[in-house]
Amino acid sequence: GAGVSQTPSNKVTEKGKYVELRCDPISGHTALYWYRQSLGQGPEFLIYFQGTGAADDSGLPNDRFFAVRPEGSVSTLKIQRTERGDSAVYLCASSFIQGDGYTFGSGTRLTVV
């Protein structure tokens, strides 16, 4: 597509529930990144995919967080047993593998109540 698409744009869930956030990167971009942004802060790295594999998942806060990219395009970030502290904007970006500029999606605002 023309840009990075993230769905849903907003998600409200109850504490303890499971959520999935979807990212559809720019066609041809082999690198895909997930970041998390809390209010008043800069985005923080979660995980990076090169193709289908998670090349670097060092930013995932704990084992409740997991992400997949089974066909090397669309990625899903999965959060189990959500906690109120998981509330944030989850941002996805894509780029060519050599770096260059990132293109970010509009984000998914997750609110855990």
Place this chain on the structure above:
Amino acid sequence: GIQVEQSPPDLILQEGANSTLRCNFSDSVNNLQWFHQNPWGQLINLFYIPSGTKQNGRLSATTVATERYSLLYISSSQTTDSGVYFCAVGTRGIQGAQKLVFGQGTRLTINP
């Protein structure tokens, strides 16, 4: 890990003014990007500039990698320039990943 510091944290200007935003980083990097986050939260890539100088309209950026800083210049500010400007630096991780570390941002407010 690498530290990124941006200054000033807040900047309020009148329309038409010029501004300079600074980004200092603590280690060698192979990727540096400037982003503008508009009031609706969208992050827009302004420059990919690991070194040298680039210009795009009223915006320009300079990175002096050997001295570990980058500057973003905004000339003849417009109200639409308001928002938060982030500097992000790239550290080469596993398999050459261009993982970015973001600064805390500079919040720019342009008053009409």
